[in-house]
Amino acid sequence: MRFLGIYFTGTGNSKRVMDVINHNLISLQHTLDTVDVIKDEIKDINEYDGLIITYPIYGFNAPKPIISYVKKMVKANENKPCLIMKQSGEHLFWNNASSLYLTSLLKKRNITVTNEYHYLMPYSFIFRHSDFMAYRMNNVMEGLIPLDLNDFFSHKDSHMKRFFLDRFFAWVLRIQWWGGRFNGRFYKVEKNKCVKCMKCVKECPACNIEFKDGKFKFKGQCLMCQRCIMYCPRHAIKVGMFNSWRVDEPYTFKEVPYQKERHPNYCKKNYQKYFKVSEERIEKSKAA
Template sequence: MDKCAIHYFSGTGNTHNMIMLLADELGRNGYEVHIINIEKENDRKLDNYKLHIFCYPIYGFGTPEIMLKYISKVRTPSNSNAAIVCTSAGFEGQSLFHIKRVLAKKGFEVILTDMVTYNYNWTQIFNPKTKEKQKEIFREAEVESRKIAKKLINNVTGFKNRNIMILAISWIIFIIFNKLGRKFLGRTYIADDSCINCSKCKNICPAEVIEIYKGKPKWNWKCESCQRCINMCPKKSIQLSIIKLTIYALFQLIPLFIIFNMDKKYGLSWILNIFLFCAMFGINSILANLLINIMERFSLTRKILQISYTKSYRRNVAKDFYISL
């Protein structure tokens, strides 16, 4: 009996749903499947598996940082095939191309890359689809997941390809998101007055970025933007703070305004413009963070920070994902 290892990360359960379908189909067809949740286990001996499947959601047109770190530490097994199957709302960006190259350099024979479409879970920005629409998407995703499993069973090879222009644009967006976007977005979360201090958000956070300060969660700068906390809060207490987002945005627009006027007046070189922008960006980020920290300490200003539009949003967590955590 061939052994298969499924290495996965799932933010709110879409990828978890997919890997359970893959495992079921592979198991029905003679594979011994071992599921490895990279949040809990990352030191399993891998040489005994003929096939490795790496599964994860797409964040910012790329691979989550937590998965990138895991793959970078995977010990290279001998004579092992690998498949990469991601989940997204419809576009995988540069991720499959990127991870295929990374795994190949580590000695894997990558035989398949593919994607399964699920409902988006970016509740921090967009209102998730209705329950009825989500059920429809999950039914379609099950069909696609089982098709991919059958490809693996029948040794069908294939790769999702993108043209150079799309890959280049995806890389740029992903780098900005991974290095800056997800971190700033994590700092724009806030728990409103319905928070019961249950600490669930802290306990389920895969990146361990949440601390409880004076009975309320507080996010640091290492957020994955997996959306697990906002979607799984039992009281729907976690929101996007419009005021926090506005403060960060305004503080970062100031350097652009200053540099534009200085360049117009003095004709600065592009190297000096970049240097000044980076310096002011860093300083203004610190100042914006300091202002927000001060506002969070006082009840009146904290009330102001709680202004949001996400309270009325639906939440999106895949069925049975609670049990897997």
């Protein structure tokens, strides 16, 4: 089968997920055409047997570029299945709301979400997980994806649970909509730290950073993706009222000895449950 795989990534985690999906589909003799919704053009879904979507959850919503891309997609001539494999820093049920609007947009294009999964990946915002935790999260994601793809190909549908006022909740908390436009104007480059490598200017997915006459200007189109902050080699970008939530060091995703978390009690029970259920499922599948 031939699939269209669309993704948005701020700091690289969703790209990792899409790469793992691709790797698994190749070994199952399927084809995946991957599309970075920022860089690549709109593809016609009619040329594919199905759609796979990967994104980071931002304030209990799908990121704006994913929504914009789907809005531009043509309607499928016949119904196509869709698999959503999203990821985020918490495995909490209210993140389920992130795909509701997206699902309704897809439905209008004759694309039906049959399976939806949510993986835990390290934070790009609020605080930095340890590299030990990032490695564990990534490992679990890599272990779950083949099992979830197997369910998809066996027609075992999987849907996220809904909750009371979920759509309203997601609408109110869509941080990217107001945070980028408002807080984005308060971003600043610290001159004494900056080495003018222009990495931030080149890699901003919204072309929001301009360097003119020796000065950096942040325009009003910030997506809050955190890429400029995480990958600035000098940690030189200050981000307004969210400055204390910066994650300014990329994750290595390498196996390292145990490291204590900066906030060991944050989402502790939720993480423990996610790891227990997921690692047991992975072990069981290996034993079968």
